[in-house]
Amino acid sequence: MQQFRKGVPEWTIADLKLQWKKxxxxxxxxxxxxxxxxTAGSVDDGKSTLIGRLLYDTNSxxxxxLLAIEESSRRKGLDYTDLSLLTDGLVAEREQGITIDVAHIxxxxxxxxxxxxxxxxxxxxxxxxVTGASNADLSIVLVDARNGMxxxxxRHLYIAKLLKVPKIVVCVNKMDLVAYSQERFNEIVKDFHxxxxxxxxxxxxxxxxxxxSLYGENIASRSNQMEWYLGDVLLTTLEAVDAQQxxxxxPARFPVQHVIRPKSDEFHDYRGYAGRVASGDFRVGDxxxxxxxxxxxxxxxxxxxxxxxxxxxxSESVVLRLExxxxxxxxxxxxxxxxxxxxKQLSADVCWMDxxxxxxxxxxxxxxxxxxxxxxxxxxxxxxxxxxxxxxxxVSALELNDIGKVSLKLAKPIFxxxxxxxxxxxxxxxxxxxxxxxxxxxxxx
Amino acid sequence: MSINNGQFPRELExxxxxxxxxxxxxxxxxxxxxxxxxxSITLVRLAQKAFHPGKIPFxxxxxxxxxxxxxxxxxxxxxxxxxGLELIVHYVQxxxxxxIVSEETGKYASRNALQTVTLLSAIEAHKFDACIxxxxxxxxxxxxxxxxxxxxxxxxxxxAKRQRPELFDMLNGRINVGENVRVFPISNWTEIDVWNYxxxxxxxxxxxxxxxxxxxxxxxGMIWPDSQFINKTSDEQVLTKKxxxxxxxxxxxxxxVESEADHIDDVIKEILxxxxxxRGARMDDRRSEAAMEKRKNDGYF
Numbered sequence: 015m016q017q018f019r020k021g022v023p024e025w026t027i028a029d030l031k032l033q034w035k036k037x038x039x040x041x042x043x044x045x046x047x048x049x050x051x052x053t054a055g056s057v058d059d060g061k062s063t064l065i066g067r068l069l070y071d072t073n074s075x076x077x078x079x080l081l082a083i084e085e086s087s088r089r090k091g092l093d094y095t096d097l098s099l100l101t102d103g104l105v106a107e108r109e110q111g112i113t114i115d116v117a118h119i120x121x122x123x124x125x126x127x128x129x130x131x132x133x134x135x136x137x138x139x140x141x142x143x144v145t146g147a148s149n150a151d152l153s154i155v156l157v158d159a160r161n162g163m164x165x166x167x168x169r170h171l172y173i174a175k176l177l178k179v180p181k182i183v184v185c186v187n188k189m190d191l192v193a194y195s196q197e198r199f200n201e202i203v204k205d206f207h208x209x210x211x212x213x214x215x216x217x218x219x220x221x222x223x224x225x226x227s228l229y230g231e232n233i234a235s236r237s238n239q240m241e242w243y244l245g246d247v248l249l250t251t252l253e254a255v256d257a258q259q260x261x262x263x264x265p266a267r268f269p270v271q272h273v274i275r276p277k278s279d280e281f282h283d284y285r286g287y288a289g290r291v292a293s294g295d296f297r298v299g300d301x302x303x304x305x306x307x308x309x310x311x312x313x314x315x316x317x318x319x320x321x322x323x324x325x326x327x328x329s330e331s332v333v334l335r336l337e338x339x340x341x342x343x344x345x346x347x348x349x350x351x352x353x354x355x356x357x358k359q360l361s362a363d364v365c366w367m368d369x370x371x372x373x374x375x376x377x378x379x380x381x382x383x384x385x386x387x388x389x390x391x392x393x394x395x396x397x398x399x400x401x402x403x404x405x406x407x408x409v410s411a412l413e414l415n416d417i418g419k420v421s422l423k424l425a426k427p428i429f430x431x432x433x434x435x436x437x438x439x440x441x442x443x444x445x446x447x448x449x450x451x452x453x454x455x456x457x458x459x
Numbered sequence: 460m461s462i463n464n465g466q467f468p469r470e471l472e473x474x475x476x477x478x479x480x481x482x483x484x485x486x487x488x489x490x491x492x493x494x495x496x497x498x499s500i501t502l503v504r505l506a507q508k509a510f511h512p513g514k515i516p517f518x519x520x521x522x523x524x525x526x527x528x529x530x531x532x533x534x535x536x537x538x539x540x541x542x543g544l545e546l547i548v549h550y551v552q553x554x555x556x557x558x559i560v561s562e563e564t565g566k567y568a569s570r571n572a573l574q575t576v577t578l579l580s581a582i583e584a585h586k587f588d589a590c591i592x593x594x595x596x597x598x599x600x601x602x603x604x605x606x607x608x609x610x611x612x613x614x615x616x617x618x619a620k621r622q623r624p625e626l627f628d629m630l631n632g633r634i635n636v637g638e639n640v641r642v643f644p645i646s647n648w649t650e651i652d653v654w655n656y657x658x659x660x661x662x663x664x665x666x667x668x669x670x671x672x673x674x675x676x677x678x679x680g681m682i683w684p685d686s687q688f689i690n691k692t693s694d695e696q697v698l699t700k701k702x703x704x705x706x707x708x709x710x711x712x713x714x715x716v717e718s719e720a721d722h723i724d725d726v727i728k729e730i731l732x733x734x735x736x737x738r739g740a741r742m743d744d745r746r747s748e749a750a751m752e753k754r755k756n757d758g759y760f
Contacts, residue, residue, distance in 0.1 A: 076733070076735055076736035079736050104604060104619050116604070118596040118603050118647070119597075119603065141624055272510075274513045276513040276514070278514075288510075289477075318511075319507060331476035331477050441627050441629075443626055443631065445631055450631070452624045452625070
């Protein structure tokens, strides 16, 4: 694995201390947004090094943590500081030198707060990569400049597409090992385009950045080794990307999580529906429908602990009250315009995450948002070859890490939208009723 | 109070409130693990917000090692009184008296590891199925791997290799009898997020977080609070210094920092320019590289 070797002068504690106070004091600005990032890449593409570099260049590694990994690198007999020790937090990961499970890493710059889900590169932990990518606004896909695209790159691109991660940034890493060659970079970009030109990737926005994580070229500051590259460096790209995906056009969906009925003297007749807006927005006075009953009412008020509001938008947690005293309980969905229909039969892409395979005829529990229902697998129409995107017909099961198209029959209807149209109301998970484990994730057609 | 958009990213509050509401809906006997520190105080405010104008629908559980800072206990009792909460206290001393655990000895003796046994027996005694804790993923590398709903077996153990995938915001709280779930609503917050939240929400916190004169002594390059619980050697001199604490644990395992910050704004400034991590002052984490992971495997929160 690519590491920070002795003699790479940028990585010293003395430097770090100097930079620290200078730049970090006013590190948090007002009205910042949070950008959620998932990393992807094959095993030796240098993900940990890239993250280490981002943290280092934004002064996010405290001295004691750096000292601790220097000390354990020494104890392991290494003659360099192994920065993967910063993110590989489990004993088993450090023993094997690989990432097994998602680690969450946090850092800030003056303009934004970042959450990185550092996901495993090993093929057998693809499900953990899906886990990390499911909340991402942006995916960083790494490739080694020497190797270009490998099998895992195809898989990761496909997963980013499947999950509809709005933005992909491809970092062509280890440019120092190909003499910072513009030709090599262009070759790799061209290879990517043979995949990205595929209709599946029609609406995916992709940037390419040539970087050297080891030397910090084009990570936080511009490389003077690659003057031919005129685009933004990685950090600037992360700071500038529009994280707030526009949900204005999306239909308003409010799953009811919990009914608040204080029955206290002060709030004797109070009945409020607590939940988080899944998509769209709600305003006081809006006409709404409650699903599955289909009963209609108007929004009387939108309330938080801090006071009343006139409007709320996607991802806000709020208490919604209706003008009419109708029956609403947990699992119901309050919606306005473009009403979803109750689905009792659906077709979906499923990524399988369990060592026990999925097969037709088997029953599971499906969770859509906060709602659960029993389902039966009625058919598997195909399995996807994630390297060629070919559809393999006639498969009888989906094994661990497989992605395939599955038909499900539901015991009671859910009010899902197509995932392609509404990312916030179109996904579900499958739970094995014997083990209670989350065994699959699906995307409604 | 109005809803403001200050330094704290409000989407983290929305996420935490969502998690609280899922806990109450998916579990029968949730409890909030309350230590009196800034993170658990933040959890109490979030729980208030999640169920307002209703009451917080679960009790607080404090595992009292008997080695707490007296200021923290006084604060705990005042908060519970003010908000009309139910507080359950379980004492490590009881487990020692019953000879279920034995006290560590020597210069570095601490009851930190013994807490786990008391926590697990409290969970069993009250049949808690969800324990809400204030752990954050930015604190420590084993915590960085933690799920929001983290399933523990009947021995309270965390198996890092067998964690459930957690996708989008769908939280799967289904468990078998005997298992329980540890829930971390502020997983995605950082230390500075908590401080900005405390400032914007004007939350009261124990006085030891602010600079004050205190009797201390120095050991291993760290400032230790003097107390009757600590085994000092004859060459360890007690001095008075102006200090504050960044985290609140036991008096035997929480080191202080020299500070003049006696107001929240100064505390925030100090943290922004600190070069040592929050848990750099925790003796319990410094015991070994995998100290936290080991404690979590044993059932610690």
